Amino acid sequence: MTTLLSVTGLNVSFPSIRKTVRAVRGVSLSLDEGEIVALVGESGSGKTMTAMATMGLLPDSAEVTGECQWLGRSQSLSPRGNRKSLAGQHAAIIFQNPLTALNPFFTIEQQLTDVALASGKVSRKTVLPVLLDKLSRVQLPDPAQVLKKYPHQLSGGQIQRVVIAMALVCQPRVLIADEPTTALDVIVQAEILQLLQSLAREEGLSVLLITHDLGVVASLCDRVEVMYAGEIIESGQMSDVLRSPAHPYTRKLMATVPDIRGGATVLEYISGQVPDLSRPIRGCAFKERCDRRLPVCDESPPVRALNDGQRYRCHLTSEQEVEFS
Numbered sequence: 001m002t003t004l005l006s007v008t009g010l011n012v013s014f015p016s017i018r019k020t021v022r023a024v025r026g027v028s029l030s031l032d033e034g035e036i037v038a039l040v041g042e043s044g045s046g047k048t049m050t051a052m053a054t055m056g057l058l059p060d061s062a063e064v065t066g067e068c069q070w071l072g073r074s075q076s077l078s079p080r081g082n083r084k085s086l087a088g089q090h091a092a093i094i095f096q097n098p099l100t101a102l103n104p105f106f107t108i109e110q111q112l113t114d115v116a117l118a119s120g121k122v123s124r125k126t127v128l129p130v131l132l133d134k135l136s137r138v139q140l141p142d143p144a145q146v147l148k149k150y151p152h153q154l155s156g157g158q159i160q161r162v163v164i165a166m167a168l169v170c171q172p173r174v175l176i177a178d179e180p181t182t183a184l185d186v187i188v189q190a191e192i193l194q195l196l197q198s199l200a201r202e203e204g205l206s207v208l209l210i211t212h213d214l215g216v217v218a219s220l221c222d223r224v225e226v227m228y229a230g231e232i233i234e235s236g237q238m239s240d241v242l243r244s245p246a247h248p249y250t251r252k253l254m255a256t257v258p259d260i261r262g263g264a265t266v267l268e269y270i271s272g273q274v275p276d277l278s279r280p281i282r283g284c285a286f287k288e289r290c291d292r293r294l295p296v297c298d299e300s301p302p303v304r305a306l307n308d309g310q311r312y313r314c315h316l317t318s319e320q321e322v323e324f325s
């Protein structure tokens with residue numbers, strides 16, 4: 001399987017005179033061709049900053065270090081590393097509120113044409129058939145009619161499809177979707193997720209699907225990366241992590257999702273707060289909220305590996321966990 005994107009040792013911080021917020025700390029992740037990977041975590045855990053840094057979209061006020069490889073070609077993620085070029089060539093990003101991606105004063109055709117021509121991958125002569133093709137790939141009925149419309153003449157779900165088509169116009173191999181369905185109602189949400197799945201399965205598009213709602217995306221993702229306080233604290237095949245989450249945070253996250261493992265729907269609330277990212281974190285970032293806390297948790301936890309590539313960042317061994325439960 002070809003690895004399209006790998007990010008290694010990503011750190012993002014926002015320095016200011018009074019304090020420095022360390023939003024992302026040592027994140028590494030990868031995406032293979034045609035794979036859908038979920039990046040999951042509570043609000044403020046650093047998911048969006050990870051995506052923006054990978055795409056080279058953070059403002060210069062952010063301090064970014066780390067490396068990424070696009071189809072084997074390395075590039076620094078620091079602002080001085082000209083990070084935009086490879087990301088823009090191979091990937092596109094879509095956000096939670098699709099309306100903000102569109103200009104209310106121009107038709108869909110005008111906007112998609114601009115994006116297509118600016119990408120340098122489509123000529124003026126071929127642009128119309130390309131647009132019609134992309135709109136039909138996102139399963140919009142009557143693409144020719146859609147082109148003539150203004151954003152306010154479309155429903156929320158149709159607009160998100162147009163935004164996905166707009167991303168596809170640039171012929172990306174990787175799509176980063178940051179909470180793409182949060183603003184949509186449940187039925188439309190399921191349809192958009194199904195669309196992303198079919199783009200991955202049928203066209204080999206790799207999708208990094210960012211969400212705080214593991215329950216909604218679990219069934220369509222191949223792998224999962226769980227973030228907490230700026231770090232990846234567990235990763236693995238989705239089926240393995242669902243069946244046997246190893247990190248105490250992941251276990252709690254599962255319990256906040258109804259019916260995720262087909263069991264009783266007892267919703268648990270993770271008490272306590274995410275640590276203040278502007279203060280140094282000593283040892284494990286989750287220790288204050290953890291019901292498995294050990295004296296050793298004041299020291300930085302190791303990354304432990306289980307079968308089939310599942311990894312978690314915790315002092316607790318699986319044998320100790322059995323004793324606890």
Ligand SMILES: Nc1ncnc2c1ncn2[C@@H]1O[C@H](COP(=O)(O)OP(=O)(O)OP(=O)(O)O)[C@@H](O)[C@H]1O
Pocket residue numbers: 014021022023041042043044045046047048049050212277
């Ligand atoms: N410009 C900024 N200056 C200082 N801190 C920032 C800035 N932008 C983001 N942060 C901080 O970075 C941390 C990570 O934010 P991020 O937006 O990546 O979280 P998230 O996981 O995407 O959350 P959500 O689920 O709410 O979208 C947060 O603590 C946030 O306050």
Ligand SMILES: [Mg+2]
Pocket residue numbers: 047048049178
């Ligand atoms: Mg976010």
